[in-house]
Amino acid sequence: MIPFRKMHGLGNDFVVVDARAAALPLPPARIAAIADRHRGVGCDQFITLERPGAGADVFMRIHNPDGSEAGACGNATRCVASLLMAETGRGQVVVRTVSGDLPAERLPDGIVQVDMGHPRLGWREVPLAEAMDTAHLPVALGPVRDAAACSMGNPHATFFVEDLDALPWLELGPQLERHPLFPDRANIGFAQVLAPDHIRLAIWERGAGPTLACGSGACATLVNAHRRGLTGRRARIDLPGGTLELEWRPEGAVLMAGPVATAFLGSLDPEAYPA
CATH class of the missing domain: 3.10.310.10 (Diaminopimelate Epimerase; Chain A, domain 1)
Known part of the structure; x- marks a missing residue:
């Protein structure tokens, strides 16, 4: 046993x-x-x-x-x-x-x-199938498009949306996970920015499906939101299972705290x- x-x-x-x-x-x-x-x-x-x-x-x-x-x-x-x-x-x-x-x-x-260490922002580091700006990926499916990607030790793509409640993300997630642009598949985040320091997030995890929370996904979401100019370097991220506090420090490390x-x-x- x-x-x-x-x-x-x-x-x-x-x-x-x-x-x-x-x-x-x-x-x-x-x-x-x-x-x-x-x-x-x-x-x-x-x-x-x-x-x-x-x-x-x-x-x-x-x-x-x-x-x-x-x-x-x-x-x-x-x-x-x-x-x-x-x-x-x-x-x-x-x-x-x-x-x-x-x-x-x-x-x-x-x-x-x-x-959680430094995010990896290069297209080979994510990894992606071809060279491109990882802050703007030409990926579109139904109502979502223009993702941002980074690696937090595993590949993440974040789609920023106006209304998370109206989004059929459970249908979109498994298709986007296996998009040809992601040779190792990807964790897919759907993020609604509520304020410069407040984000709502739903995650479709690679190999797992929908989860109540995803720590590396929350880190990637803050990184991608700040790269897009949507938030500062600190944010509260609300997931279906609760809240995480995130900070992307200027020297590069991403800190994540929660119970x-x-x-x-x-x-x-x-x-x-x-x-």
Whole structure:
């Protein structure tokens, strides 16, 4: 049996397992089966804690619910950081991912803040299929067009809309995720700017579909909104699951802060899921 912890940040939920002592029998197909909300435990991402090597407190491996591996997940980083801070008794930790090291710290009132690093703005870094200005992509589908793109360790495209409530984004998201311009697919954000420091956001996550929150998507949205001159460098971003506070510092780092929670603890038999 493998112990696990079900955690979430604003409803963006994760199954977290600890493989620091030994590798676990969890190939991608088995992870996808565990992540299934009807026949498995269910989650937006499956998180495996591994030994980090020097310079970090843990290595966090991220799998989408389809079994594919992701490079970054801001809300999962905050959840894992909270575990490490409770484990070590420290107020600051470093979480290593395939996309880089992410420092995190505990703030008052149960808030965890993570430094998500610098956004990558070049077309190859997103990546896109061809050279172009990443602040204005020639992508259009139905009522949305002219996205802005960046990478926060994974590819994001943001469409700015007048009325999020009137937008059929659940229909648009899966088509845009697989647009030919995105060779690795993309996370798709639909953002309504309410004020220079306030944004409403809905996210269609690559490999996961609609989620209550997406930390890296919120970071990308602030970056893209500021690049377009729609907001300042700080903003409150309201997602279906709650609110995150974001800051894109002039030196380049994007800070994201919000609450985390443990829903329950459990154990699973890996042999009960197909590999």
